[in-house]
Amino acid sequence: MTVIILASGSGHNIQIDKKCYIAGETSETMDTEVLDGVRLNWNPEATVALNFAIAFIMFGVALGLSRANFVELFKNPKPTLTGIISQFVLLPSFTFVLVWLFNPLPGLALGMILVAACPGGNLSNFFSWIGKGNVALSISLTASASFLAVILTPMNFEFWGGMLDSTSGLLKEVNIDFFQMVSLVFFTIALPLITGYVFKAKFPGMAKKIVTPIKYMSFVLLMAIIVVAFVNNYALFIKYYHHILALVFIHNASALAIGYYFSRIMNVSQQDTRSITIETGIQNSGLGLLIVFSVFKGQGGMALIAAWWGIWHIISGFVVSQYFAFRSRRLVLAE
Numbered sequence: 617m618t619v620i621i622l623a624s625g626s627g628h629n630i631q632i633d634k635k636c637y638i639a640g641e642t643s644e645t646m647d648t649e650v651l652d653g654v655r656l657n658w659n660p661e662a663t664v665a666l667n668f669a670i671a672f673i674m675f676g677v678a679l680g681l682s683r684a685n686f687v688e689l690f691k692n693p694k695p696t697l698t699g700i701i702s703q704f705v706l707l708p709s710f711t712f713v714l715v716w717l718f719n720p721l722p723g724l725a726l727g728m729i730l731v732a733a734c735p736g737g738n739l740s741n742f743f744s745w746i747g748k749g750n751v752a753l754s755i756s757l758t759a760s761a762s763f764l765a766v767i768l769t770p771m772n773f774e775f776w777g778g779m780l781d782s783t784s785g786l787l788k789e790v791n792i793d794f795f796q797m798v799s800l801v802f803f804t805i806a807l808p809l810i811t812g813y814v815f816k817a818k819f820p821g822m823a824k825k826i827v828t829p830i831k832y833m834s835f836v837l838l839m840a841i842i843v844v845a846f847v848n849n850y851a852l853f854i855k856y857y858h859h860i861l862a863l864v865f866i867h868n869a870s871a872l873a874i875g876y877y878f879s880r881i882m883n884v885s886q887q888d889t890r891s892i893t894i895e896t897g898i899q900n901s902g903l904g905l906l907i908v909f910s911v912f913k914g915q916g917g918m919a920l921i922a923a924w925w926g927i928w929h930i931i932s933g934f935v936v937s938q939y940f941a942f943r944s945r946r947l948v949l950a951e
Contacts, residue, residue, distance in 0.1 A: 666906050669838040671808040673738045673902075674762060676830035678812025679823045680741070680755050689756050695888040699757040702878045702896045704764065707871050708732045708772045712779060714870065720863055722782040723917020728867055729783065730918060731904045731925050733772035735761035735805070739835065740891075740898040743933040747940030749890035757895045762805045769903075770797035786915075800910055804903065838902050842926040845905070845919075853920060864924050868932050872897035890940045898933050901926035 689696050711732035715725040736758050744754035778784045816823040846853065853860070875896030879889035904922035912918055 663906070663909050665837075666841050666902065666909070667804055669834060669841055670804045670900070670902050670906060672830065673834040673838060674805050674808040675812040675815075676827060676834050677738050677741070677755065677758055677762070678809045679816050679827040679830065681759055681813055681816070684752070686756070688752065689760070694882065695750070695753050695884045695892065696756055696760060698879055698882045698884055698888075699753070699875075699892045699895050700761060700764065702875050702892055703736060703757075703761055704768045704772065706874050706878060707896060708776050710870060710874060711867065712776045714867060715780065715783070718863065718866075719782075721859060721917050722786045723915050724859055724863060724921055725780065725917075726777055726783045726786055726915075727904070727908070727918035727921030728863065729776045730773055730907060731867070731899050731901055731922055732871070733769045733776070734900045734903045735765040735769065736895040737898045737900040737902070737929070738831070739930065739933060740895045742831070742835075743894045743898060743937040744891045746934075747890045747894060747937035748887070748944040749894060749937075749940065750885070750887040751891070753888055754891040754895060757891070759809060761895075762809055762900075765900075765903075766798055766802045766806050769801050773797070796911060797907060800907060801903065804906065805900075838926075839930075842902065842905070842923060846923050846927065849920075849923075852916065853924075856916075856920060859917075860920050860924050864921060864928050868897060868925065868929055871899070872932065872936060890937075893940075894933060894936060897936065898929050899925060901929065 708729065711728050715728055719725075720728070738758055741751060741754045741758060743749075745751050774787070777787050872893055875893035876889060879892045884892070901922050905919065905926065908915060908918045908922055
């Protein structure tokens with residue numbers, strides 16, 4: 617049966633496709649079934665706005681690219697390859713281990729796998745700058761990972777999501793279209809990057825003037841969409857926060873740790889280590905949200921994970937970048 621719940625203070629309806637429960641069923645089991653049936657308060661206009669915000673962000677990232685970024689990438693590929701492996705191999709595989717260990721609700725587990733499959737977010741460039749990292753490497757990684765995401769995001773998501781019975785069952789219910797995900801990532805990530813790079817080549821003077829305003833505007837727009845989505849579903853978050861907060865905290869901390877320690881193992885420079893750490897820990901959760909609402913029709917657990925990631929990784933990114941900046945200042949004073 618379908619139950620309609622009026623979200624407190626929002627004036628919006630949350631639809632829940634809820635199964636009939638037998639007497640004696642535990643509260644936890646009911647929570648599991650209800651959360652997996654929840655569809656968040658979202659509308660087509662919000663999806664269009666999110667599409668535009670992510671495309672606008674990637675257009676801004678491309679305006680910050682230069683030929684020197686690509687020359688350095690080919691001259692010294694080790695830091696870039698370290699970052700790519702950290703993001704697209706180690707993070708998704710370790711996320712699978714976390715899901716296996718903690719056994720969260722299927723929607724939450726799939727949300728974690730989806731976030732891990734996404735490329736780094738453009739905020740990583742900003743935090744790399746604050747944390748005295750290699751900003752050129754950070755921009756190159758964001759661009760490279762975004763292009764690779766066209767294939768690797770759907771591939772990682774389907775592969776790791778299909779490895780567990782609980783999440784594979786949810787994938788089968790949705791009947792996910794691999795090429796739909798490829799198309800979605802291409803048009804929101806890769807195409808704006810190409811467009812931005814071509815625009816900069818044709819109009820270098822104008823690109824230089826607008827690159828900084830676009831970065832700030834796109835960040836504000838994306839955050840506004842995420843915050844509005846969060847506020848509109850606040851009652852749902854409060855009900856299930858105990859399932860979400862610890863998972864996102866551990867997942868994000870693990871991502872940062874993977875980036876840092878793998879970089880140390882690969883013996884890249886301190887500056888490069890800071891950028892790779894931040895790049896691995898700052899995921900494009902906006903893309904994750906877009907996939908949730910476009911492909912999974914706003915599945916509750918997945919959307920809550922992606923939305924809270926979008927808020928939390930800003931806090932953790934700021935803390936980590938400030939710590940890196942502090943360490944950098946101490947090293948300078950020590951010299």
